[in-house]
Amino acid sequence: MIADERRRMAGLVESLTAEQLRTPSLCGAWTVKEVVGHLVAAVAAAKSSALPILIRSGFRLHRANAMLATRMAARPAGELAAMLRAHAESPFRPPIVGYPGQLTDLQVHGQDIRRPLGLPHELRPERLRASLDFLVGGRAIGFVPRRRPLGLRWEATDLGWTWGDGPLVRGTGEAVMLALTGRRPALDDLSGDGVAELRRRVSG
Structure with missing residues (x-):
């Protein structure tokens, strides 16, 4: 289910215009593209790049997460979509929240993107x-x-x-x-x- 949601997200990203990617999402101060950056970073960011950001954030996880999402969102949208597909089958299992957390992250952030853009949710x-x-x-x-x-x-x-x-x-x-x-x-x-x-x- 997680792999399929990542692939569906990749398809959504590829369908969006530059203006849509700049649209404010439902997730705090993030734009649509920054939400995508977060989803990519969660599965594709190298540990070597995540650790320095964690240190600069003062080991505040939410701040580090936002910094990493912003950095990832600087990449072209097509590259972000390709990364989601390339890592769709990643077996990484986060501590505490596990696979249900990953599935929920994808579904909630999908709506953070779709609702402001007036797109149907297409949730399973x-x-x-x-x-x-x-x-x-x-x-x-x-x-x-x-x-x-x-x-x-x-x-x-x-x-x-x-x-x-x-x-x-x-x-x-x-x-x-x-x-x-x-x-x-x-x-x-x-x-x-x-x-x-x-x-x-x-x-x-």
Whole structure:
């Protein structure tokens, strides 16, 4: 699933214009191309180049990650797509988050790109379900603050997926996934008496 998502991302990158690549994404201050740079760096950056950046960042992982993504995004889009394809089958398994984290990273960042560009999400139901299970499973370090999903009942209306107890947060699996990971535009696509509390958690 991860390999296929990387190849699909490569195809998406190749289809985008220079203007689309410069478009702000849903992921913080990153442009679409910088999001792609992050996805490439996660699988293709050499350890020899990552270590100096980690040192310059003061060993702050999020800052190092942003620096590495920006450096990678300086490459031509076609080169980034080729790197995603070349490393699609990489067996690298990150600590703690493992393969579910990699799959979720690709799906969430895919939407960080597609939503601002008005492109259909084309998410696969079984992969989306795997990411939802991961995001509420307590091991999604760096994806979801531990308390965000707690005390709410989550329902993905198109997947028959539910989790938790409490005030209801309901929407498509795509919107639920993005809301769990703090993407504020997705909150407008949700309904239920738990959405107000979720907004407070995302904003806080």
